[in-house]
Each structure stands twice: as structure tokens, then as C-alpha cells.
Amino acid sequence: MKIQSIIAIAALLITLPTQARGTADSTNVQSVVDEVIWVVGDEAILKSDVETMRIQGQQEGMRWKGDPDCAIPEQIAVQKLYLHQAAIDSIEVTEAEISAGIEQQIEYMISVIGSREKLEEYQKKSMNQIRSELRESFRDRQMIQSMQRQLVKDITVTPADVRRYFEHLPQDSIPFVPTEVEVQIIAQTPRVDQEEINRVKDELRDYTDRVNRGETSFQTLARLYSEDPGTARRGGELGYTGRGTLDQSFANVAFNLTDPKKVSKIVESEFGFHIIQLIDKRGDKVNVRHILRKPVVSQEAIDKALARLDSIRSDIREGKFSFEAGASMISDDKDTRNNNGLMANATQNGRTSRFQLQDLPPEVARAVDTLKVGDISEPFQMINARGKTVCVIAKLKSRSEGHKATITEDFQVMKDVVLEKRRQEKLHEWVVNKIKATYVRVNDRYKDCQFEYQGWIK
Template identity: 65%
Template sequence: MKIGYKTFLGFVALLLIAGMSANAMKTGAVKAMQQKSMQADSDSIKTEKIKAEVPADPNSIIDEVIWIVGDEPILKSDVENLRLQSEMEGIKFSGDPDCRIPEQIAVQKLFLHQAQLDSINVTESEVMQRVDQQINGWIQLIGSKEKLEEYRKMTISQLRSQLHDDFKDRLLIDKMQRQLEENVKVSPSQVRAYFKNLPEDSIPFVPTEVEVEIITRQPKISQEEINRVKEELRNYTDRINKGETTFATLARFYSEDPGSARQGGELDYMGRGMLDPAFANVAFNLTDPSKISKIVESEFGYHIIQLIDKRGDKIKVRHILRKPRVSQEEIDEAFLRMDSIGNDIKKKKLSFELAASYFSDDKDTRSNHGLMANTSEGTRTSRFQMKDLPTEVARVVDTLKVDEISAPFQMVNSKGKTVVAIVKLKNRIEGHRAKITEDFQVMQDVVLQHEKKKKIHDWVVNKIKNTYVKVNDRYKNCDFEYEGWVK
């Protein structure tokens, strides 16, 4: 995997976290990584950051200053820590890592310096939200908060404190880059000119895309099953109120929200618009962290909620989610209903689109006549690459011809609920080299990214010219990405 410019900057920002990154902590690799990192922690002693000349024998020292950018030193240990992380993650560099690693650390320092000059700031809430997201990701990968604390030999509070400055720097760099790029625009004529003389194999390849319509039916859940779930939640509340256990402990054992259960039900700070409306109405009315909310029904199931903290218009809570079980009898009944709807469509008694508007339980597609919308790239489109479709839908669509309607099949929707669905393949656009008449947006994005990269490159080169830089002699013959480091 080759590393991109922005990816590298984000990667560099985690430099202080020796041997520890969320992607590296994969199943089966955790133990090996722990051994490497703990060895590095015990053997590595960071010296005071002194602007000193390099000793004659580099192998005889523990640490050294290898570059100075402005008044900021880059240490040999900084480079080695990043090299270790890149090796564990299988990241390859476009040039010599011995040259590119310190160079990109230096580029980061240029961005941070400019952010300071331009008075770019980030809020404490933004920083802590990113820190908590990172820590929660690690907890999910390593198994528990306790295991993470044991591995890092520090409490979660201490870990948050250690990560704080690195994540603040990362946010500042992101904002600085966006500020530099915000006025970069490309016109249709620029797009045409860019691709006019490019060889065919340099033109972007657009993978096969499909447009899919869907109708879903959610099997009915018996009142007895709903009552059972509510009784479970009332029991949890009673146990917490009696002091028999804690909310966090019960969430770890019983909550059916996999994203928060391992964190004792904790959710990150969220605004009202980021939460299910019914959930938000109750959560934002909580004022006492010692009180447990009433039972709340949302699109995901049934919850009880406990307040942790409020910051401005955002709230941090923990919750326990329980989902009523669907019986096989109810699923079979939904299959029969969907089979009947599918047969009526095939017999031309009604169109798929009309059936979706009348019968589908999926409110996200019902108002759009069943047409699925893809928002995976931050924009809304009806076209999906197969990898972006839900797994069950992709498996069925792959067997269909255009305008063909599937047999009913069972799937789990985006709310985690079991549904029965039928789909229609509305259109298939086979993989092809991008064409200006059909794929203008794809081609425009390529040119826009090219222009943004050029803007950043030119800015860095100009910044180097006006910044004090001292490079260790052994780096002076490097083939750097940016010219001007060696003066």
C-alpha cells in the first residue's frame, strides 16, 4: 500500500504513540505488536530537545536532533518510531523512507507554524472528541478498557492527556490544509484540457456501477416479546438504583449496540441531530447523572439512558440497547407477503416503484419509489459500486439482469433489524474508462485533487524558502519531494 500525502500527515500526527495505532492492533497481531512496543518503550530514552551538532558516530548515541525547522527539532527517535509503525502497517513510501519520513515530519511542522501565524484554533471539545474516538477504537480492538490500561501501563485519563497535543496538532493541520485548498476550483474547460492529451491508460477507470430499487418488510414482533425486553430493562434499572451493579457493567454484558457496549455503553459527545429523534428527546432532557431514563423506543430497539456530561449543544451519555427477537413464524409470514408483492409486480398488476411507495417499511427509500441512495463518498447518488451495497443486497444483485426482480431474501438493515426484501436491478453501468459526457464528476474530482495537491506543493516550497531549516549532512543527498530543504 502506497501512502498518500494527507494520509501521511495524519499518520505522522500520531508519532508520540509509540508502537500503538488502531489499524495496527489487528486480531492475531496484537501480541507481537505489544512485545515490540513495550521493548521500544523500555529501550528508548528521549533526550532533551537541544539544537546540537550530530556526533561523529551516530550509532553510539541514544537520540539526536537530525533536522531543525524554524525553532522545532526533529529527533532520530521520532523518525524511528514512525518507521516502526509504517512497517507494522505495511505502508510503503513513494521514495526512500530514510528521506521521506523526516521530510514529511518537517512538512507537518510547517503547517503547524502557519496555523499559529494565521491564528487557526480548534476547540477543546473537538480535540477530546477525536481522542475519545481513538481510544474507543483501541478498546474495541484490544478487547476492554482494562486490557488497554494494562498494555499502556496508564489509566484512560492519563492516555487522554498523552494523546491530547498530538490530536490537537492533527486537527490544526487539517484546518490549515482546508484553508489553503478552499478557493481551489476547476472549470469544465480545465477538465477537458487536462484529459485531452492523456494516454488512455492514465484516464481513470470507473468500476461497474448499479442502480437498485428495494422493498423491505419488517416482520411483526409480538407484544409478548416487546414486554419481555421492557421487563429486562426495568430489571437493569432496579439493580443499578439498588447499588447492586453499575450501568457500565450491565451495558458491557447485555447491550446490543456493538459500537458502545465494550465502552460500558458510552457514546461520544453528540448533537441532537446526530441521534435518533426519540432517543435525543429523552437524552437531552436528562439533568442528573445518577438517574436512569425511562425506557425509550427508537428505530434501533429499546433503550435506557444515563447522562455523563453536557458541553454546550452536545451531550455524552451511556445507554443499554435491547432488541426484541423476531420469531421464525413471523419471518416466514413476511416471506409470503413479499413473494405475493413480487408476483403482482411480475404480472404487471403494479410497478415496482408504486409497490415500494405503498408497501415498503424502509422510510429512506419509500419516498424515492424504492431507489437506494449511496452516500458513502459524502455525496448523494443512485449509483453504487458492488462493494458499497449491503452484503446481502450485493449478493442478490450480482445474479440479476437489468429490470429483473429478485426472489424474497432475508437481511439485516442499517438499523440492525431483521427484514425481508426484494430488489430490482434498475441499471448496470459496466466498468469503463471515464468519459467526459458520462463521468464528468469523476473526471472533475481527479482534476480538482490534482490542483489541490499542486497548491499545497507550491505553498510548501514557498514556505521552505522563508523558514530556517538545518538538515543533518547525511540527508543532503536525498531525493526529496519538495525542493529547498538543503540551503
């Protein structure tokens, strides 16, 4: 069973967790006379758990492998095996990871149902109640992912393994490689007016004064005004974080805070301007809350940056210098400047310069989709990964049309296929062995099921 399948199944338990406990949110689940149908270790699986997953699976259009009456309780049981092992191995997930996952799920639910108000009406709960009830399920989901990554982290494949695998693979089973492109960019960051910077700093000073006077809390102001969507809903809290994962200027201030009652000086980072408040320190990690404010770039500044890029584009096309030289000497994009402007795609198997169009920022994808190899786009503006407005020209360095994979052209794709297969085999073997070593009791009506894993019936 694929890692993604386990994760997807875990997600199904997230959107309606209280229904599995027999609350009044679902008449279908409520009408079930609850009973224990499986026991895995010291964990019980209830009939209502299965019905909840079934209902949500229908809503999501999910297809179960085999008979759903057998597949659903089996998948819940597999989750419990992973969670049990995660507890033994002391696998931990941070509050920040859990909170971020909850917010993503809530945003998805809102996008489906239409608004926060409609979601609250449908669930018959406030947003705070919904978040609270999602917490345990999301923690389990993160634990399962972490446990699976731990189990397969040492698996590797050699070039010989890849060649042997594909030598015996039927022609109709060879993977199809979608169209991929390599893209170089030159970016210019429009200058922010000093008046706008002063305005933002004055706002942050006002927030600090209000906290110091006791008029309101830092958390309340973060929820109302912070422009960091990942933390604003949590009152600005980052969760326990190491120095290396933070912007250096931000980290220098955050790790030097000592008094939780005080608010830091204003800090400028690559994301904007912040004020920070200490929550706690634990070893080499710190937990702080912050308020981020981003100065607004004027249209005049954007137009100037676009005009400069248009001039750079003309100079490159006239042969005054190469795109690569321009990217190295002129571009403001620090992620690509030292690589001749070449964009990098971070995947679960490492970094590559190849992108499928849907994996590029949408503005970049639109700009290069109709270009020929070697062409340079018109200047355009976009929001970069740090939330800042930037202006860009893009060059299509290479384009590989969709095709069946070959060893010579697509070795990395084929290696990823073999690696994923080895990982799934490892996880399958682990589950089977875990079943053998775990107390399992299955209701008699499930004993004729054709399960994916052997050993449930003892």
C-alpha cells in the first residue's frame, strides 16, 4: 500500500472526527448501534469509525481496494499499528505542524462549502470548536507520516537495480513522463518608498505600546493584523523552531529574548517587518509569537522594475550580454542568482531543475508555456515564495515533451519509480510483521474478508 494512500485515508478521519464518537452531526452515523468490531493491541475500532470513514470516502469520491466493508476497518487497523510504533519510537510532531495542517484542512473545507459561516452552520460548531476537534486526528496523521518516513529512510537503489527492473517491465507498464521544462529567471524587486516603510514601522510601534500598556494582548493583535497567514490564526505563534530554519535577522533577535512580558524591537527580514514576543525556550529551540507587516509596493515602483527588465531583455537579445550573466550579476532572486538563474524544483527525492508546468509558480508557467527553447518572456510581476512582489523575465532553457520513460533520457524518473516500489514493499513487509507481533481480535463477520495484509485472522 502506498504511503500516499495511508495519508489520504488518515485525512478521511479528519473532517468528521466527532461523528466517530456518536455526536449528533451525522444522522447516518448516529443511527448505527455502536459496537467494537476489531481490537488492535489495546485500541478498539468501532463500527461508527468505519461508517464515518465510509461516508467521508463517498463524499471524496474515494475508491476502496476490494470490498469496502473489509478494506475500511483494515485501513483503520493499519493506522493504529503505525501510531503504536510511533509511540514506542517516541516520534514527535510539533504544535506548529499540527496547527498548520488544521488550517489547511479548514481552508479546504471552506473552499468546498463556500464560507466560514456556512461551515460553522453545517458542522453546528464554532471555528474554535472545529479546530479543537480536528487536533487529535491531525496529530495522528502527522505521526503516521513521520513513522513511515522513518521506516523507509535507509532504502536506496543502484543504477543496476533500475536497469534490471525495467528490462523485465511490460511495455504497457513503462511510466509516462509528462512534459517537463527547465526555466531561468532574472528578477527585480521594486523599491518600497521610505514613507511606506515608516508607516509600517509606526503601526508596529503602536502595537508594542498597546501591549505594554495592557490594553490588549500580543496574540489578539497578531490574529487581527499579522500578515503571516501560517501563524496569524494561532496568535502569531511559530512553535518550537531551530535557529537554522529562521531568517537570520529574525533568529538573532528571537534567540536573544529573555523576558516573555516584553516585545522585541522592530526586526526587518526578507519577508517584511516584525515584532516578536518570547513564549519559551527548550534546548536549542525557541517558541515565539510574532506580528508581520509587509510594506505595500507602489504601482510606480512596479512599472519602473518592469521597464528595467524590458531594457535588460532587449540588451540580451541584442547580444550585449547573456541571460546567464544577467542572472548572475543583475537578478535580485537569491535562490537562482548563483545558478545562472536556473530554477530548482525540490521534490521528495531531492532537487532537480526539471518542472512539470503545474509545479511552477502559475505566473512563470503562463509566461513560458508558449515560448520556444531559448526565448525570453515579456516582463511580468508575481508574488514570490516569501510573499513579496517581484518583477521577472523568464527564459525557457529546455523543454521535454511528454513521452514514455527511457533509461537514457529519464533515469531519475525510473529510479524514483523503483525507489517508491522498494519503499512500498518495505512498508508492506513491516505491517505484516507488526500484525504477527500484535494482539488482534476481529469480529467473526470479517473472517471471510480478502484482506490486503496477511495475519489479521489468528
